[in-house]
Amino acid sequence: MSTVATQPAGPCAGTRVRGPRKKGLLRRALRSKRTVVGLALSVLIFALAFLGPYIAPHSPTEFVGAPFSPAGVGGPFGTDNLGRDVLSRFLAGGQTLMILSVLATGIGVGLGALVGVLAAYSRGWVDEALMRTGDVALAFPQIVLALLFLSIIGPKLWLLVLMVALGHLPRVARVVRGAAMSVVERDFVKAAESVGIPRWKIIVGEIVPNLSSTLAVEFGLRLTYSIGLVAGLSFLGLGMQPPNPDWGLMINENRVALTVSPWSVALPVIAIALLTVGTNLVTDGLAKAAIGSDEGVEA
Amino acid sequence: MSTVAPTLVVDALKIVGVPSMASIIDQLTLEVHPGEILGVVGESGSGKTTLGLSLLNYCKEGTRVDGGSVSIHDLDLAALPWRKVRELRGRTVAYIPQSPASALNPALRVGTQLRECLSGDAVTKLERVREVLREVALPDGDEFLARYPHQLSGGQQQRVAIAMAFTARPALIVMDEPTTGLDVSTQEHVLLTVRDMCKTYDCAAVYISHDMAVVAELADRIAVMYSGRIVEIGRTADVLGHTSHPYTSRLLLAVPDLDALRPMVGIPGNAPSPLARPQGCAFAPRCPIADTGCTVAPPEATDVGEGHKVRCYKAGNALPPAIARPQQQRSVRADGDKPVIDISGLKAGYGNFTVLEDINLSVYSGDCVALLGESGSGKTTLSRCIAGLHHNFTGGLELSGEPLATSSFKRTREQRRRVQYIFQNPYESLNPRRTVEELILQPVLAVRGKVKNSRDIVATALERASLRPDHARRYPDQLSGGERQRVAIARALATEPEVLICDEITSALDVSVQSSLVDLLRGLQAEMGLTLLFITHNIALVRNIAQQVAVLERGRIVEFGDVADIFENPQHAYTRSLMSATPNFQLPSQVYAAEPNGVAL
Numbered sequence: 001m002s003t004v005a006t007q008p009a010g011p012c013a014g015t016r017v018r019g020p021r022k023k024g025l026l027r028r029a030l031r032s033k034r035t036v037v038g039l040a041l042s043v044l045i046f047a048l049a050f051l052g053p054y055i056a057p058h059s060p061t062e063f064v065g066a067p068f069s070p071a072g073v074g075g076p077f078g079t080d081n082l083g084r085d086v087l088s089r090f091l092a093g094g095q096t097l098m099i100l101s102v103l104a105t106g107i108g109v110g111l112g113a114l115v116g117v118l119a120a121y122s123r124g125w126v127d128e129a130l131m132r133t134g135d136v137a138l139a140f141p142q143i144v145l146a147l148l149f150l151s152i153i154g155p156k157l158w159l160l161v162l163m164v165a166l167g168h169l170p171r172v173a174r175v176v177r178g179a180a181m182s183v184v185e186r187d188f189v190k191a192a193e194s195v196g197i198p199r200w201k202i203i204v205g206e207i208v209p210n211l212s213s214t215l216a217v218e219f220g221l222r223l224t225y226s227i228g229l230v231a232g233l234s235f236l237g238l239g240m241q242p243p244n245p246d247w248g249l250m251i252n253e254n255r256v257a258l259t260v261s262p263w264s265v266a267l268p269v270i271a272i273a274l275l276t277v278g279t280n281l282v283t284d285g286l287a288k289a290a291i292g293s294d295e296g297v298e299a
Numbered sequence: 300m301s302t303v304a305p306t307l308v309v310d311a312l313k314i315v316g317v318p319s320m321a322s323i324i325d326q327l328t329l330e331v332h333p334g335e336i337l338g339v340v341g342e343s344g345s346g347k348t349t350l351g352l353s354l355l356n357y358c359k360e361g362t363r364v365d366g367g368s369v370s371i372h373d374l375d376l377a378a379l380p381w382r383k384v385r386e387l388r389g390r391t392v393a394y395i396p397q398s399p400a401s402a403l404n405p406a407l408r409v410g411t412q413l414r415e416c417l418s419g420d421a422v423t424k425l426e427r428v429r430e431v432l433r434e435v436a437l438p439d440g441d442e443f444l445a446r447y448p449h450q451l452s453g454g455q456q457q458r459v460a461i462a463m464a465f466t467a468r469p470a471l472i473v474m475d476e477p478t479t480g481l482d483v484s485t486q487e488h489v490l491l492t493v494r495d496m497c498k499t500y501d502c503a504a505v506y507i508s509h510d511m512a513v514v515a516e517l518a519d520r521i522a523v524m525y526s527g528r529i530v531e532i533g534r535t536a537d538v539l540g541h542t543s544h545p546y547t548s549r550l551l552l553a554v555p556d557l558d559a560l561r562p563m564v565g566i567p568g569n570a571p572s573p574l575a576r577p578q579g580c581a582f583a584p585r586c587p588i589a590d591t592g593c594t595v596a597p598p599e600a601t602d603v604g605e606g607h608k609v610r611c612y613k614a615g616n617a618l619p620p621a622i623a624r625p626q627q628q629r630s631v632r633a634d635g636d637k638p639v640i641d642i643s644g645l646k647a648g649y650g651n652f653t654v655l656e657d658i659n660l661s662v663y664s665g666d667c668v669a670l671l672g673e674s675g676s677g678k679t680t681l682s683r684c685i686a687g688l689h690h691n692f693t694g695g696l697e698l699s700g701e702p703l704a705t706s707s708f709k710r711t712r713e714q715r716r717r718v719q720y721i722f723q724n725p726y727e728s729l730n731p732r733r734t735v736e737e738l739i740l741q742p743v744l745a746v747r748g749k750v751k752n753s754r755d756i757v758a759t760a761l762e763r764a765s766l767r768p769d770h771a772r773r774y775p776d777q778l779s780g781g782e783r784q785r786v787a788i789a790r791a792l793a794t795e796p797e798v799l800i801c802d803e804i805t806s807a808l809d810v811s812v813q814s815s816l817v818d819l820l821r822g823l824q825a826e827m828g829l830t831l832l833f834i835t836h837n838i839a840l841v842r843n844i845a846q847q848v849a850v851l852e853r854g855r856i857v858e859f860g861d862v863a864d865i866f867e868n869p870q871h872a873y874t875r876s877l878m879s880a881t882p883n884f885q886l887p888s889q890v891y892a893a894e895p896n897g898v899a900l
Contacts (some may be wrong), residue, residue, distance in 0.1 A: 187727040190688055191728050191740070193707055194731075195794070196715045196746065197741070206730055209730070209732035210732055
């Protein structure tokens with residue numbers, strides 16, 4: 001998992017593998033300071049979330065002191081509503097959030113890209129059907145749709161991932177279709193058609209690789225939303241269930257004692273905020289670098 | 300030289316790339332007098348456009364002036380504040396860019412655009428606009444002034460752009476390949492307009508082009524640029540008649556000859572990139588007469604005649620003869636031969652709009668048949684019907700007697716293998732995410748399934764297309780335009796096709812590259828017995844490659860026959876008009892002399 005953790009810009013990792021290529025998207029993006037700062041922040045929080053459980057001083061469910069002890073009593077950041085160590089719970093509570101967010105984003109962007117490319121390449125009624133269905137889905141706010149299904153079926157983690165992913169799907173499909181429209185018109189797609197390469201191979205081998213910068217940007221952007229959504233749904237009690245440690249849940253459980261023991265709320269809030277800022281900065285940098293990435297030779 | 304003070308003086312101009320500091324233009328000195336047209340020619344990457352823009356005191360992003368000066372009427376542009384420069388542009392120096400479609404604002408009416416850089420009251424402005432429209436032979440009525448650019452044809456758009464440049468009566472006008480995207484008949488009209496306008500206004504002009512034939516017809520003086528320097532400059536007659544730089548000679552020989560009196564010879568190799576310029580003379584690696592002395596330091600400009608300067612250590616030395624293939628201008632076939640491709644009563648269109656009608660064409664094995672026509676004549680649609688890329692057609696289309704399906708997906712593998720298509724623009728037709736090796740193998744895998752000797756196939760294909768084996772591992776954006784088109788050819792050849800459809804494959808490339816590609820194709824035709832279908836708008840090219848020609852006008856074949864007959868005695872008025880509109884570029888006889896095995900310079 002740690003390879004994913006260090007690379008919020010998942011799909012663009014593909015450009016690195018292509019050795020002799022002059023400058024990959026990521027390398028070009030890294031020339032700007034914002035990307036470096038964003039990447040550092042994201043890596044820091046991801047590392048914290050994934051390594052946290054191993055360095056936590058206590059078990060996340062172990063009682064170490066009186067409830068809502070101030071910082072320094074029971075642990076460096078005090079205790080929570082049931083007297084568990086805030087630091088330990090914080091360190092243990094990020095991993096699930098990260099895994100769920102990355103999974104949801106991966107599924108959402110993957111399926112969305114597929115639908116978008118399919119629509120752009122098929123044209124005609126397939127395009128219309130896919131896109132109009134997407135329009136209907138877009139009419140519902142993402143969180144309302146997720147709330148609806150989660151409250152009917154129950155707070156299952158797989159459902160949480162699925163709902164967040166489905167929320168992304170029409171949005172990603174729309175963007176990817178726009179980008180793919182110009183690629184499907186290019187002559188190399190026609191060249192592939194003229195020698196009779198199957199259509200699915202044309203989509204996978206010819207069109208999608210030329211959308212990698214769009215996909216990288218989309219992945220980063222949707223990851224930011226996923227983190228917020230998953231944390232938000234956990235806060236509302238529809239994600240992880242007590243007594244599991246979870247950042248969203250921590251905020252909910254401890255918000256009553258914000259003045260007495262602020263760290264139990266502040267730590268997860270700061271972490272989520274930093275991660276969101278970080279992934280946003282990376283996405284920004286990628287988007288800037290992607291502009292003009294189609295222009296052939298550099299002088 | 301005239302005694303009048305020159306309008307434009309460029310002195311030792313140097314423009315460098317940022318941050319590499321590699322010089323894009325170096326030691327560039329020239330002057331242009333009122334009423335004079337200076338033609339600037341060179342291959343792509345020689346710095347022509349950078350020079351053109353610097354005359355407006357404009358540098359492309361990533362470049363800047365690093366010494367030297369540009370002055371117009373003794374006004375040093377570099378020293379002016381930007382406000383003054385802005386006033387200068389359009390009024391004192393005007394610019395006509397390559398693509399008229401992007402030069403005109405699509406949201407503004409013609410009248411509004413023409414008025415933009417005029418001052419004074421509304422009536423005088425309107426009067427001036429009408430006057431200038433009449434001068435470029437466009438209607439001057441209110442109806443025309445109210446049109447939007449998309450309601451004009453390509454030629455009209457370019458003439459509006461010219462009118463726009465001349466409205467404020469500028470002292471200097473810079474034209475960057477203004478006729479490159481236009482048909483020959485339109486080009487002829489535009490060139491005439493430019494010439495007249497410069498004479499009428501006594502305006503100095505810099506005409507940038509890669510087409511020697513056009514420049515020779517239009518310019519009073521010619522400057523030949525190579526690798527950011529002017530390698531030869533002089534009066535048109537001197538440069539053409541007493542060519543002193545080997546590059547100029549080779550550039551002249553690369554132009555296809557309408558009369559086919561001399562062969563068309565390409566220049567091997569590529570122009571060096573600004574980052575990798577050779578130490579000595581930049582042309583030395585491609586020069587047939589260069590020796591070790593040429594690679595030490597770049598040559599200085601020396602006078603070889605009145606106002607005729609050359610940068611070459613070997614100025615005036617004769618070049619060794621270039622070997623040219625004998626060109627056959629007639630189709631030769633036996634009585635029992637059946638056509639490879641037989642088209643009868645073909646009709647094609649988009650939706651309800653008919654593009655092609657009543658097309659009958661038989662192509663015999665081993666022949667090169669040229670499809671000649673201007674834009675909109677339907678030549679690309681016809682070629683795409685044959686390749687199975689344009690599905691909306693009716694009528695007979697047979698390959699060796701077997702009918703071909705409309706869509707390439709419905710054809711058999713064998714049929715797809717036998718007919719290969721090469722696209723016009725090599726910058727578009729190669730997937731930028733695949734290596735050359737993958738690109739070449741792709742059609743092979745598609746039409747033959749898995750192959751064992753894939754390495755050999757790639758190596759053979761590269762060799763046939765005159766590419767080096769190490770090209771196999773490169774990506775398209777690491778190749779020049781000519782190399783990319785060779786990759787496209789190699790890709791088509793890898794499947795061992797019988798029919799090769801070449802859709803304007805040289806029109807996006809330099810003249811020097813065009814010649815070497817034509818040479819390559821002719822060689823392949825002879826060695827592999829390929830049947831070629833060569834789609835082009837360039838009538839001079841037809842004479843240098845094809846055995847038969849079909850002239851297309853508005854979706855119909857108006858004339859068809861052997862090249863020798865049609866050029867000797869064109870029957871249709873349209874063919875005749877095409878031939879008369881093409882600049883017939885003949886070199887003075889002392890530049891070359893026909894020899895049994897080739898041509899000596």
